[in-house]
Amino acid sequence: MDILAFLVDGLLIGFVYGLAAMGLTLIWGVMNVINLAHGPIIALGMFGVYLTFSSFGLHPYLALILVAVAGLLFGMLVYGVAISRVIDAPHLSSLLATFAVNMIIIGLATAQFSTTPRNVDISLGSLSIGPVTVLGTRVVAAVGAMLTTGALYLFLYRTRQGRYIRAVSNNRSAAELMGVPSSRILALSFGIGTMLAAVSGGLIATFFPFTVLSGGTYELKSFVIGVLGGLGNPIGALAGGLVLGMLEGVIPFFTSTAFVPVIEFVLFVVILLVRPQGLFGAKQ
Amino acid sequence: MKTWRKHLGLVVSLGFVLLLALYPIVTGRDINRETTFTILMSIALASSLNILLGYSGYVSFGHVVFFGLGGYVGMYFLSVHGWPLWSALLAGGLASGILAFLLGKAILRLRGAYFALATIGINEAMKAFINNFQPFGGPIGMSLNFSVYNDYGGAAKALWLTFYILVAVTLITVTVSYLVRTSRFGLGLLAIREDEDAAEIMGVVAPNTKTWAYVLSAVFPGIIGALFFFKNINIEPGPAFRLHVSIEMIVMVMLGGQGTVLGPLLGASGYQAMRGYLLTSPVFKDIQLAIAGSLLLIIVLFVPAGVVGWVRNRFPATRRVLQ
Numbered sequence: 296m297d298i299l300a301f302l303v304d305g306l307l308i309g310f311v312y313g314l315a316a317m318g319l320t321l322i323w324g325v326m327n328v329i330n331l332a333h334g335p336i337i338a339l340g341m342f343g344v345y346l347t348f349s350s351f352g353l354h355p356y357l358a359l360i361l362v363a364v365a366g367l368l369f370g371m372l373v374y375g376v377a378i379s380r381v382i383d384a385p386h387l388s389s390l391l392a393t394f395a396v397n398m399i400i401i402g403l404a405t406a407q408f409s410t411t412p413r414n415v416d417i418s419l420g421s422l423s424i425g426p427v428t429v430l431g432t433r434v435v436a437a438v439g440a441m442l443t444t445g446a447l448y449l450f451l452y453r454t455r456q457g458r459y460i461r462a463v464s465n466n467r468s469a470a471e472l473m474g475v476p477s478s479r480i481l482a483l484s485f486g487i488g489t490m491l492a493a494v495s496g497g498l499i500a501t502f503f504p505f506t507v508l509s510g511g512t513y514e515l516k517s518f519v520i521g522v523l524g525g526l527g528n529p530i531g532a533l534a535g536g537l538v539l540g541m542l543e544g545v546i547p548f549f550t551s552t553a554f555v556p557v558i559e560f561v562l563f564v565v566i567l568l569v570r571p572q573g574l575f576g577a578k579q
Numbered sequence: 580m581k582t583w584r585k586h587l588g589l590v591v592s593l594g595f596v597l598l599l600a601l602y603p604i605v606t607g608r609d610i611n612r613e614t615t616f617t618i619l620m621s622i623a624l625a626s627s628l629n630i631l632l633g634y635s636g637y638v639s640f641g642h643v644v645f646f647g648l649g650g651y652v653g654m655y656f657l658s659v660h661g662w663p664l665w666s667a668l669l670a671g672g673l674a675s676g677i678l679a680f681l682l683g684k685a686i687l688r689l690r691g692a693y694f695a696l697a698t699i700g701i702n703e704a705m706k707a708f709i710n711n712f713q714p715f716g717g718p719i720g721m722s723l724n725f726s727v728y729n730d731y732g733g734a735a736k737a738l739w740l741t742f743y744i745l746v747a748v749t750l751i752t753v754t755v756s757y758l759v760r761t762s763r764f765g766l767g768l769l770a771i772r773e774d775e776d777a778a779e780i781m782g783v784v785a786p787n788t789k790t791w792a793y794v795l796s797a798v799f800p801g802i803i804g805a806l807f808f809f810k811n812i813n814i815e816p817g818p819a820f821r822l823h824v825s826i827e828m829i830v831m832v833m834l835g836g837q838g839t840v841l842g843p844l845l846g847a848s849g850y851q852a853m854r855g856y857l858l859t860s861p862v863f864k865d866i867q868l869a870i871a872g873s874l875l876l877i878i879v880l881f882v883p884a885g886v887v888g889w890v891r892n893r894f895p896a897t898r899r900v901l902q
Contacts, residue, residue, distance in 0.1 A: 395875040563700040
């Protein structure tokens, strides 16, 4: 019976992992840039929620809206300063540019907040269905992740800007020839990717303790999920997140918890080699 | 006389390393030796990464995996089997070389960012695995008994010995880097960097060439890892497989100029000098990471060819000397 509870817990967290990975994979899909500043941005999302909650007493779920807006603007700023110049350069340049952003954020955040662990102190009780008991905060986080995914889909498929993003992701030069303002769309996509990372960070902060450096773990998980679901495929990312969450819930039943990252990263490398388009991607 | 002038690029690079190495030997002070040790280690690591990154254009983001594995294998033979230092160093280098050979066959098929991601994944998988691998001490790692230094004439002498070994390894690494660059094999790598498909059509056997470049660039980090952790007396999974070290290696190569022999030397020295200054400066020590990041961003955005690349492009007359 126990395994069911862990499975449900893993699935709920999987939604949030999926949301984080969606930000990474959206950026990759639109501009072929692997955002190595993804982790610190997740951490900034955590701190955004923490600070507005602890200093202004704003409810964490309201604070998430602020974090989302700030994440969007911050992402567009990062794009303008660091990414726009290297967008057509070899991969090394964009990897290093985003890593430079990573170093700057971590450096400043460590100086400001040190690396002591924090947590957002809210509790929504727990929910029992039969033998399974889950924490309220995790249910809300999973629902939040689903709503955000839904909103992203509506945006991508029902608005003009969203259609532009899909066009640029499909073929940038063709989109430019059709009159799509590509530099603005690239900035917007990077902003949305950053926003998703920040929101997922904020959601994670409501149920796990965190430090300035916590983002790194979730960044690596996002890579694994992104590859599982196929880089550049947002729905695949959500599915990949669920797979990863499930694995994390179930693996401890068969072997030591410490083996979870070994299995995750071996899976990651194997999928990169065997099916680089991801488990859910179409053959290219 | 003639061959000497033909290889001016090698002479300049080796002279640079020797000058650095002479500094603590002449002054005879331990503190200078430690500083130079760090710089020489960076030079050797950056030069070996450059063989893959600079010449073939494949970005290995997890190169520290070879440093860590070499360190672990070396420490295992030193502490558990009581091997002498020499054979432990060779074992470390060999283990890394074999790992690179096996990996190379598989992951070098991936191109661009996919390869970079795979190398990160391999480093993390290796770190997580070693964390659970009891023969290597699991999360606690391994330590040497302090008496191990007695075989080398006491701790003070052993530290000088590690320094001399490092100087030798650095000189060899730089020489190998030069030989690769000027050889037919190196030309194949450069061709792969420019256009892999075209290179294959021209007769470069890309998979083999890439694999051997990967092996060459892994062996030296393996030896240096074993040497470093022998000096450090203690090895743990965290410090051995720190992703940050990989990225520092890339930064050094980029700073000096990727694809040149002298570039990684200048990049590593410059980077370590700057890092030393920032870490000790009262104004910058808290935000040294942010400053290093800003510097990296400026280089990537405005001087992507690095110092040596920039000078070579600007002053073509220097090309014979700066290789």
